Amino acid sequence: MQTVETHPTLAGAAAAMRERSRYIAGGTLVMRAMNYGATGIETLLRSGDAALREIRHDSGGIRIGAGVTMAEVIASRELDFLAPVARVIGGPAIRNMATVGGNLFAAHPYGDFTVALLALDAQVIWADGHREGIEPFLAGRSGTRGLVAAVQVPRPATGEFRFHKVSRVKPKGVSVMSIAGWLPMAAGRVGAARLAFGAMGPTPLRAKAAEAALRGVTLDADGIAPAVRVAAEGLAPADDALASAWYRREVAPVHLKRLLLAERRV
Amino acid sequence: MAKVPVRFTLNDAEVALFVDPGANLLDVLRRGAGDLTPKHGCGQGTCGACTVRIGGEVHLACLTLAEAAEGQRIETTGGLANGAELHPLQRAFMDGFAAQCGFCTAGMLMAAKTLLDRSPNPSRDEVAEAISGNLCRCTGYEPIIDAILTAAAQMQGRAVG
Amino acid sequence: MTSIEFRKDLFANERDDTLNEIGKPTIRQDILGHVTGRTPFYDDHLFDGLLHMRAVRSPHHHARIRSLDTAAAERMPGVRRVVKPGDVPNNLNTLLSLIGFGKDDEPLLSGQKVSYKGEPVCAVIADTEAQARAAVAAVRVDWEVLPHVLDVEEALAPGAPSVNPTYPNNTFDYHERYDHQKLRFGDVQAGFAQADHIIEAEYQMSPIEQAPIETCGAIAAPEQNDRYVCHTNTQALFFSLGTTAKLLNLASSRLHFIGGTAGGGFGGKVDSIVEPMAVLGAVLTGRPVKFAWDRPEEMQVGAPRGAERWRIKDGVRRDGRIVAREFTGFFDSGAYTRLSSYAIIKGVGHLPGPYSIPNVAANVYCVFTNRTPATAMRGFGITGVDFSIEVQMDRVAEAVGMNPIDLRILNAYRDGDMKAHRRVAKNTALIECCQVAAGKAGWAISSESTAASSLVGGGEGARGTIPETVTDQEGLIGARRAGRVTDTAPARTGTGRVAAGHAGVAIVAAPPQREDMQIAADRIGHRMGSGPGAVPPPVAPRPSGPVPARPAASAGPVPPRGSITPPPGFAPPQAPPTPPSVPVPYPTYAAPPPAPPQPPAPASAAPYAPDQPFSRGVKRPGASPFLSGTRRR
Numbered sequence A: 001m002q003t004v005e006t007h008p009t010l011a012g013a014a015a016a017m018r019e020r021s022r023y024i025a026g027g028t029l030v031m032r033a034m035n036y037g038a039t040g041i042e043t044l045l046r047s048g049d050a051a052l053r054e055i056r057h058d059s060g061g062i063r064i065g066a067g068v069t070m071a072e073v074i075a076s077r078e079l080d081f082l083a084p085v086a087r088v089i090g091g092p093a094i095r096n097m098a099t100v101g102g103n104l105f106a107a108h109p110y111g112d113f114t115v116a117l118l119a120l121d122a123q124v125i126w127a128d129g130h131r132e133g134i135e136p137f138l139a140g141r142s143g144t145r146g147l148v149a150a151v152q153v154p155r156p157a158t159g160e161f162r163f164h165k166v167s168r169v170k171p172k173g174v175s176v177m178s179i180a181g182w183l184p185m186a187a188g189r190v191g192a193a194r195l196a197f198g199a200m201g202p203t204p205l206r207a208k209a210a211e212a213a214l215r216g217v218t219l220d221a222d223g224i225a226p227a228v229r230v231a232a233e234g235l236a237p238a239d240d241a242l243a244s245a246w247y248r249r250e251v252a253p254v255h256l257k258r259l260l261l262a263e264r265r266v
Numbered sequence B: 001m002a003k004v005p006v007r008f009t010l011n012d013a014e015v016a017l018f019v020d021p022g023a024n025l026l027d028v029l030r031r032g033a034g035d036l037t038p039k040h041g042c043g044q045g046t047c048g049a050c051t052v053r054i055g056g057e058v059h060l061a062c063l064t065l066a067e068a069a070e071g072q073r074i075e076t077t078g079g080l081a082n083g084a085e086l087h088p089l090q091r092a093f094m095d096g097f098a099a100q101c102g103f104c105t106a107g108m109l110m111a112a113k114t115l116l117d118r119s120p121n122p123s124r125d126e127v128a129e130a131i132s133g134n135l136c137r138c139t140g141y142e143p144i145i146d147a148i149l150t151a152a153a154q155m156q157g158r159a160v161g
Numbered sequence C: 001m002t003s004i005e006f007r008k009d010l011f012a013n014e015r016d017d018t019l020n021e022i023g024k025p026t027i028r029q030d031i032l033g034h035v036t037g038r039t040p041f042y043d044d045h046l047f048d049g050l051l052h053m054r055a056v057r058s059p060h061h062h063a064r065i066r067s068l069d070t071a072a073a074e075r076m077p078g079v080r081r082v083v084k085p086g087d088v089p090n091n092l093n094t095l096l097s098l099i100g101f102g103k104d105d106e107p108l109l110s111g112q113k114v115s116y117k118g119e120p121v122c123a124v125i126a127d128t129e130a131q132a133r134a135a136v137a138a139v140r141v142d143w144e145v146l147p148h149v150l151d152v153e154e155a156l157a158p159g160a161p162s163v164n165p166t167y168p169n170n171t172f173d174y175h176e177r178y179d180h181q182k183l184r185f186g187d188v189q190a191g192f193a194q195a196d197h198i199i200e201a202e203y204q205m206s207p208i209e210q211a212p213i214e215t216c217g218a219i220a221a222p223e224q225n226d227r228y229v230c231h232t233n234t235q236a237l238f239f240s241l242g243t244t245a246k247l248l249n250l251a252s253s254r255l256h257f258i259g260g261t262a263g264g265g266f267g268g269k270v271d272s273i274v275e276p277m278a279v280l281g282a283v284l285t286g287r288p289v290k291f292a293w294d295r296p297e298e299m300q301v302g303a304p305r306g307a308e309r310w311r312i313k314d315g316v317r318r319d320g321r322i323v324a325r326e327f328t329g330f331f332d333s334g335a336y337t338r339l340s341s342y343a344i345i346k347g348v349g350h351l352p353g354p355y356s357i358p359n360v361a362a363n364v365y366c367v368f369t370n371r372t373p374a375t376a377m378r379g380f381g382i383t384g385v386d387f388s389i390e391v392q393m394d395r396v397a398e399a400v401g402m403n404p405i406d407l408r409i410l411n412a413y414r415d416g417d418m419k420a421h422r423r424v425a426k427n428t429a430l431i432e433c434c435q436v437a438a439g440k441a442g443w444a445i446s447s448e449s450t451a452a453s454s455l456v457g458g459g460e461g462a463r464g465t466i467p468e469t470v471t472d473q474e475g476l477i478g479a480r481r482a483g484r485v486t487d488t489a490p491a492r493t494g495t496g497r498v499a500a501g502h503a504g505v506a507i508v509a510a511p512p513q514r515e516d517m518q519i520a521a522d523r524i525g526h527r528m529g530s531g532p533g534a535v536p537p538p539v540a541p542r543p544s545g546p547v548p549a550r551p552a553a554s555a556g557p558v559p560p561r562g563s564i565t566p567p568p569g570f571a572p573p574q575a576p577p578t579p580p581s582v583p584v585p586y587p588t589y590a591a592p593p594p595a596p597p598q599p600p601a602p603a604s605a606a607p608y609a610p611d612q613p614f615s616r617g618v619k620r621p622g623a624s625p626f627l628s629g630t631r632r633r
């Protein structure tokens, strides 16, 4: 028999975490597991902490509370650059429920928002206040270590952030892959680019070979060709019901090219 | 087993129930509150047959922890008609053959109502987007989209005079 | 909104314009319930003290059960009962046994071995669904994993694992003689010899899950008068009732089935598995029990439209005329028969598609593999081969350098043509469909095609008669497994000939159906006092054996020893075998009513002899005693 505990503060919930407890945010993944007999969960922990729902500027960028939903991201003026990402996560009901914090932990093929966070080099802010880069966070994600209070993202200059989700069912389909790119430009050339792929490995992954190949190029067919060639390098796609690993590798360059050339074809 | 109390309003009526900890809202609405209009199609959030409105926004009852409904305003298709008078959406679904087996209909209507509350004059694309979380396997989406647009036009007509 | 265009210029004299409903919007009679959410689906019937049943399923494609340990599960909180194979009174069934077609081959709960992933071996009944799930996880099965086969042709190889103990050769037995269903019409080899082009290709279809939004489920509860009520979303209420009565060895009069409302089905809700499970649960616990598949179960064990593989070989003349067409077809039935055997009968009756081809041969196999059993889905038996035929037509057009629409019109059947299953084609309209479609698509067709008509030229000369037909005896049951036959295609050399226009042996040639298929007024609706009881959904007309011109609803004859039982859908000789010398473009509609449907009698079944006649009883050898309205012995 399970129990549910509601804590006024996130810190309180974090302190109450035990071996067989699970934090529940929007619940889109946790309740699914519960409905299908999650025998490993004894206690569900909730928190009504208002800070979890906050979106605000601070020194290093914009701080997004872990409990902010996709619908709230879409509605936020500050987060307009992330609205195209949030808008393609699930259907309307899912977006009213799904949180940024939950997305950080969503397993393949989910985690589209986290792909964007990875490209933006976000910081993960834990309940005890310590920070961790998104990349090390993802690398160590499988071992649960406390609760996340917020993420912090820099605000990219207009047009420098791009996102592209590939799905078979539109709207609403789950990712065959998603790609986020942060492409800082200087004098018409790409600076230090960051490219992240979702559904191309156990967690969102950076395409570092392609990032390196983008340095200093112009965003045209010739300029991006070397990056497109190495698009899938360093990625580790798997077979699933949506697509085979082979297919994902095969089409990754096509979709990266569309992202980089800002082709509006999906 | 240790049940926990939950209170909410369901279609404007006060409901107070004891629920199993960890139960989902769909089970509680159907078996506890006796509102059988939301349907169980998948228990995974994929089909949308259990779509209800919480605080005026669409939610999936099967993925909502029953305790999270505490103090909320919940609406279902069971409360859509005004007594014997059908909501224009219900009429339009009837007239436009927008339901065949009827299993997805209650969820579709909740998604459609939420759209029209916010956007009384939606485009076809907006309608498709609004019902994108609701699967239909028999009617096909076209008659459903047509019906929602028809209802929107009728409601506008009435509002304008 | 959708608009319907009526082409009143076409076939104008074949109908009077008195359509009252078609073409006009109508309000569904059940729609008020749908839009108010009040339509009662099976799960909308609330029962106090409802128990939940969940199945323990095989994680393997093929495995023997060494032992089943339910001790821990029985001690889990909330568990009321663990249901094991031994609890099922009559634990072997085949769906079509209700119409006497095929052998019982599938347990409700498997005790010996499992033959597909997800096959149920036992079930747990508990107070809550979560408790049932937890207890299912606590059941220990000691599996001896066996080699499996997932491909239809690999399953035919002599060394292939044997999937289904009832059919150890991995093929359904047709007519108690062959490992496939045969169609022979004319002489395809002679046809190929006359052809200028031979076009061969293979087509493969995958299984398709019907995926209704409401998964298969049923709730059963003890009722007054020692009966059990069962609320179900079956698509075939009396089929499910009969199946439940048979598996549970209960008189059908003790079952009160309530259905009629399905949240989508598309063929996926005819298999009658959840109903016997729920009723068994209610019998064993004395409480209301719900057995419903969750979404992954619906996808994994819900029987899909089966996979099919077709090879088509066409002999074509330079001018585009197809003179011979040969089919080799494989239906992947999965581990058990369900409806695939019947789908093949239906499909073979449809060959060679809507075309007049003088020489046709087909071998079609219902193959058992370690995949999820296949069942009905929208037009099953026809859709796969139709897809193959139409793609093949495009290939043929390409080979002879012809406009594909012209090619279709050239070969299209017309009223009065003799079809390969020995019935005269009537009400044909392929030519007109092609003409209209070409017009709509702006696709130019030849002047001959434009001038062609389904009403002209059909049945002329050879087109209207049964040709001399080459027969063979290849593919006897078991011969393939023993390595004596390897080729799956129709035999290259015949061992017999049936004279043109002659009835011959029932299996290969029957006289054309001269009588019309017009529904006789006295056959519409329910007739008390005569005729068979409830029959399952769409079933082709069944043979009644040689009967006098006006057949009575009496028992069909038991086939003589050694004769071949005609399959369902096979034309029985209904009139003296006179080949039609005159084309019959407009058959007269004043025919006597055709024989009422009757299933073929399995030769092995003991004659059914009820001790008392029952008003709507089915009194013929081999008929199921479980049909509604039939008194059980």
Ligand SMILES: Cc1cc2nc3c(=O)[nH]c(=O)nc-3n(C[C@H](O)[C@H](O)[C@H](O)COP(=O)(O)OP(=O)(O)OC[C@H]3O[C@@H](n4cnc5c(N)ncnc54)[C@H](O)[C@@H]3O)c2cc1C
Residues within 6 Å of the ligand: A022, A023, A024, A025, A026, A027, A028, A029, A030, A031, A032, A066, A067, A088, A089, A090, A091, A094, A097, A098, A099, A100, A101, A102, A103, A104, A105, A106, A109, A110, A111, A112, A113, A146, A147, A148, A149, A172, A173, A174, A175, B044, B045, B046
């Ligand atoms: C039908 C459907 C469609 C979906 N489509 C998409 C899609 O298109 N793209 C996509 O990315 N995802 C999709 N998802 C997955 C999911 O909805 C999202 O990833 C969502 O963001 C998860 O958030 P949640 O709040 O619902 O998580 P929950 O279910 O509440 O939690 C998920 C996990 O995260 C942990 N967690 C949550 N918050 C915190 C925190 N603050 N600190 C530590 N751990 C935490 C939980 O303990 C749990 O392990 C879909 C889900 C469904 C059911």
